[in-house]
Amino acid sequence: xxxxxxxNSMESxxxxxxxxxxxxxxxxxxxxxxWYRQLPSQGPEYVIHGLTSNVNNRMASLAIAEDRKSxxxxxxxxxxxxxxxxxxxxxxxxxFGAGTRLTVKP
Amino acid sequence: xxxxxQSPRYKVAKRGQDVALRCDPISGHVSLFWYQQALGQGPxxxxxxxxxxxxxxxxxxxxxxxAERPEGSVxxxxxxRTQQEDSAVYLCASSPITGLLPYxxxFGPGTRLTVT
Numbered sequence: 001x002x003x004x005x006x007x008n009s010m011e012s013x014x015x016x017x018x019x020x021x022x023x024x025x026x027x028x029x030x031x032x033x034x035w036y037r038q039l040p041s042q043g044p045e046y047v048i049h050g051l052t053s054n055v056n057n058r059m060a061s062l063a064i065a066e067d068r069k070s071x072x073x074x075x076x077x078x079x080x081x082x083x084x085x086x087x088x089x090x091x092x093x094x095x096f097g098a099g100t101r102l103t104v105k106p
Numbered sequence: 107x108x109x110x111x112q113s114p115r116y117k118v119a120k121r122g123q124d125v126a127l128r129c130d131p132i133s134g135h136v137s138l139f140w141y142q143q144a145l146g147q148g149p150x151x152x153x154x155x156x157x158x159x160x161x162x163x164x165x166x167x168x169x170x171x172x173a174e175r176p177e178g179s180v181x182x183x184x185x186x187r188t189q190q191e192d193s194a195v196y197l198c199a200s201s202p203i204t205g206l207l208p209y210x211x212x213f214g215p216g217t218r219l220t221v222t
Binding site: 045094096097 | 110139141146147148149150151165197199206207208209210211212213214215216
């Protein structure tokens with residue numbers, strides 16, 4: 001039972017916005033949505049989390065659908081250093097899944 | 107400040123050997139997690155410590171895997187009688203937050219274990 005579903009890969013051009021989707025259709029009312037990313041040859045790093053309202057921080061924005069069955073991580077201007085695998089995690093589930101591999105083209 | 111460090115960064119073991127992997131968490135972090143990451147896959151949760159107490163070890167794949175954190179700081183993941191399927195990157199993460207939560211975890215660079 002995959003608690004979250006993400007595309008395997010996405011491509012973006014440098015300095016353009018990137019929208020990374022995540023489906024979590026069976027989410028419960030108290031489950032937070034967490035995003036991590038993993039740069040090549042590094043451990044994952046925390047990006048952002050949210051519950052219902054859209055969230056912004058210095059790294060990214062998180063847009064959560066009104067029914068909370070999906071969310072989107074937004075990188076406002078992709079840079080080459082944003083090339084990584086992005087993981088969406090639901091609630092207290094400790095499973096990262098396979099994530100979305102983001103390629104950024106110069 | 108200093109992040110999570112792991113040693114060794116690379117380890118090659120012959121099948122059947124025992125290995126010990128070390129994690130130095132961020133000072134003062136209460137929670138410590140171990141993950142296993144196979145090539146091309148996301149991290150898989152192994153075990154969780156709150157201070158010195160191992161509160162969850164549901165992800166340990168077999169009784170050959172053992173983890174400890176005796177003084178609530180440094181942790182060691184030990185794998186006995188290594189098998190080829192144990193080849194993976196072993197990640198350690200620490201957090202100032204108590205609880206088995208995927209929130210505000212700070213990861214180390216991992217130890218790449220290759221079993222030949």
